[in-house]
Amino acid sequence: MPWTNTAASPISRSPVERRAFFGSIPMNSDLFAVVRARVLAALAAVAGALPGEILERVEVTPAREALHGDLASNAAMVAAKAAGQRPRDLAAALAAALATAPEIFQAEAAGPGFLNIRLRPEALHAMLPAILRAGEAYGDGAIGAGERVNVEYVSANPTGPMHVGHCRGAVVGDALANLLRKAGYKVTKEFYINDAGAQVAALAWAAYWRYLQALGTTLTEAEFDALAPAGLQYRGDYLIPVGAELAARFGDKLATPGAFPADPALWFDAVREITVAAMLAEIRADLDRLGVAQEIFTSEAALVAKGATEAAIARLEAAGLIHEGVLAPPKGKLPEDWEPRPQTLFRATLFGDEVDRPLKKSDGTATYFANDIAYHADKIDRGFNVLIDVWGADHGGYVPRMKAAVAALGAGRVVFEALLCQIVHVVKSGQPVRMSKRAGSYITLRDLIEEVGRDAVRFIMLTRKNDAQMEFDLDQAVAQTRDNPVFYVQYAHARARSVLRHAAEQGFATAPEALAEAALGSLNDPAELALIRRLSAWPRLVEGAARAREPHRIAFFLYDLASDFHILWNRGREAAALRFIQAETPLETGARLALVAATAVVIRSGLAVMGVTPVEEMR
């Protein structure tokens, strides 16, 4: 069956179809997409036009067992009903129709109606030059279709150094943003500075205490604690330098004689501003250590100051989504000071939330939610279609109301998604690690990075699904063994680069352009072909991980890829024919070097998404 285009066919719009013939598979090709197009064409030929919902469900996946071939498709089982045929029969017809497809060596029906596909070795081989020519851009996708996504992450109160909890959100958010970008979304990385509200006020008081201490106050910590409106909440050492800076700048002008507290009206704004700036600088330095750099920093206080909260509430009001009402008391144990009270409420229930949500506190100021509505309205106004917030799991209860608010403000054009990160327990030698030298009550990001290094922090933070709790094992993170995934993957890359360096020293051409021209027919060992199959799955993996918003899949893929590569490397010890560099067979060596170089490319492509360094050598 010749490959023909049908104008009405859904696949005629696919870029795949323009590459039609074998031998012209272009850069960035996705082997799975190519074969899927073949299967869909066969389906159209055998069963005629089928509804789009059916065609969408047709998958081409890696074969689970090598016995089954290279790829498998569920096409016959999915389409059987609509096609009016039994799955087995349809699969057999599809197999016959696929026999002439240039990539396919053999197709056969199996099991309940699977289509097992064995590729021509040339089709697998052709992936290597495609990968080498594309470089790290291999795997770039188009599923984002240029959609504009805002990924907001970290977004901590600027009240102290970042700790491990923030760190997980930072890594997950950053990797997710990179992943979406790779999949073809237009992504903005953003940080929301929660510099308004009670926590920041408490911070200012805590910094003021350090200021008084710097002046030599005789007041005790307990006395100050009793005196501050919300108590002394931030007691870590990290505010001592801020107190010293305040003393250096203002002398004793912010205190009464004897270094006792003065009227807050005299000092509060100045102290808060300077302290928040200092904390923000600290956080940005921490992010920098972690290799995270958001493009946009938005200040809650600045939004409030320019009236964004009132404006957002007015927008909701104009849409009839605000009312005054009395909420029922919360179920379960009642807060002690509970009393029914009329409040300004957002009609979140119209958008799927359980209750309407308050926008004003009893003192008339805006709730955090009201300010957050203003912030998300701001993001919507900046033209994003998808707003993704990365939060701690303790904010889970907050998701439905935010979703409701974005639905209300975005007129159905904008979706809100939240990624919740569960807690991280740091352990060393099987024992929980809790205290930090600097911050007192928690482990700082800085401690963690100093202990195990940035790459280990980033990689290991991505070795769990974001919504599963995680143990971060400090011993494992620095181990140079297979059970340390960071090491294992970086070592695979270093090994590949090392082989290429040795080859170059022996006079082999190792530039990607040169290797892309290598004759590859000699690559036919199962371990070599398994590695190529893995490399071929990279674009598909990127697409799936991006759709599911699951950056951790990259980590597992790279681990498996590293494993395939190490296996091949090790097999060279027994089977001399598999050793990469063999001076007496330069053509075959060229083929193997192409495989090695392509492996390095894909590892680099994946590490780039994770923000982990592809090391060139480990000594």
Place this chain on the structure above:
RNA sequence: GCGCCCUUAGCUCAGGUGGAUAGAGCAACAGCCUUCUAAGCUGUGGGUCGGUGGUUCGAAUCCACCAGGGCGCGCCA
């Protein structure tokens, strides 16, 4: 009390949106190191996918109920 998340090998965890006989590392057991980097390698054993029902050609995956763990439940963010 209600809502959300989690429960997969002895341990830590994957499982690509419903596919074929459920996978990996560690630990255990048996072999192996004269080599492009042994910073290990090969093989074996190991499972009631928390439980019970349901949906369909087919369920670890979807639904209902139950058990255990985590998080949350107006004026904190």
